[in-house]
Amino acid sequence: MEIYFLGTNAGVPTLQRNVTSIALRLMEERRSFWMFDCGEGTQHQVLRSPLRLGKLEKLFITHLHGDHLFGLPGLLSSRGYQGGTAPLTVYGPPGLKAFLDVSLSVSQSRMPYKLEIVEHTGGLVFEDETFKVEAGLLEHRIDSYGYRVTEKDSPGSLNTELLQSYGLKPGPLYGKLKKGEDVTTESGVVIRASEVVHEPKKGRIVTILGDTRPCPGSLPLAQEADLIIHEATFAHDLAEMAYQYHHSTAVQAAELAREAEGRELLLTHFSSRYVSQEELTPLLEEAQAIFPQTLLAEEFCTFPVYRRK
Known part of the structure; x- marks a missing residue:
């Protein structure tokens, strides 16, 4: 289980970073990967990555702002040209189906695979024998959801x-x-x-939060997660601006991770005012002062999700 970032910028793409998209690679667990959000240009980012759209099994949208959504019609259309024939399910808030129905029908996009669109307002959105995915409402300018992906415990190995x-x-x-x-x-x-029979292997928990300012809905999703992915649009000297725009600072993300007793925190969704990774260093330092197990997301980089012993 690994996290792979395809886009880490907030609002609009820049020459350095694309807008939001995150892949959860489950090659050992399911021989597939899942995607969370699909900002404009995501399919171009996939072409520069080790990911193959034919292996994309599920796609989760946190909210319907363009920097998290506008890449979706193109990616769905292109998937068939890249060997994608297996069914694909897209999950997201109400309005997602109308957006896709119009964009795909007007463009007369034809896909050689079954596409299922599941709209939700939180709660349990998916479960099978190995994984379950829960969603919870956050606090943003429009309805925005976080996702909690729980890998179920697996039987222990034989002696x-x-x-x-x-x-x-x-x-x-x-x-x-x-x-x-x-x-x-x-x-x-x-x-x-x-x-x-050895002890069962403890399943891992990954929490991926959409755009939000600090709110009560974040904590249940992040509680004791092995990895928390949280937006950090601004450094904390811009906390008032972050609140006005319904976003979070790096400090606020770290405070949540600490309260939730998470194991590791990944910061993403950075404002364009921070051009380079070096300019993001103050955000990292602010967060690490509160929650030391914090890292900055970086595009085309892999972050393993470690299993608890």
């Missing part, structure tokens, strides 16, 4: 050395043990699953 000492070879009984069932060997030895 194969111990099993071989019992004379048990790989086969159907291995599967029963991994499911927690006790088994009996041909020689009559009872093997208890609790003695030969």
Whole structure:
């Protein structure tokens, strides 16, 4: 599980950074990746990345401002030309379907895959046997949502050395043990699953928050997350401006991560006034003074999501 940034700028693209888009790479877990937001030019960013749109499985939109949305029609249209034939589901706030219906129909875009559009107003938006995704309303000029992606715990591995000492070879009984069932060997030895199965692997939690100023809705989404991705549009000397524009400072993002007892914080969605990564250093230092496990997002960079021991 890895995070890969395709765009980290706020509002409009610059020569240094594109507008918002984040990929959650799940190649080991699902042989696919998910995308969060799709600002204008995202498909160009994908071409410069190791990502392949044919592997895009799900796309989540936080809110309907253009810097998070305007790249979506082009990306959906291009996906078919890049080998994308598997179904794709797009999730987002009410109004998303109308936007896509009009843009895709007027342009007569034809896609060789099933496209499903799911509008939501928060709550559980997706769940299967390995993952669930919950959404919560934040505080922005329009409805903006954060997403909490929870990887479910996976069964622990078998102690194969111990099993071989019992004379048990790989086969159907291995599967029963991994499911927690006790088994009996041909020689009559009872093997208890609790003695030969390691502890379950704890699932990871990734929280990706859309545009927001500090609000109560952020905390439940971020609680004890392994990785929190939070906007940091301004340094804290512009806190009043951030509030007026319904955005957050790096300090406010760090305060949330600390209160939520998260493990790591990634700052993104930077104002164009901070041109280079060096000019973002004060934002990083402000945040690290409150929450030391803070990093700056950087486009075309991979950030692993580490599993708790």
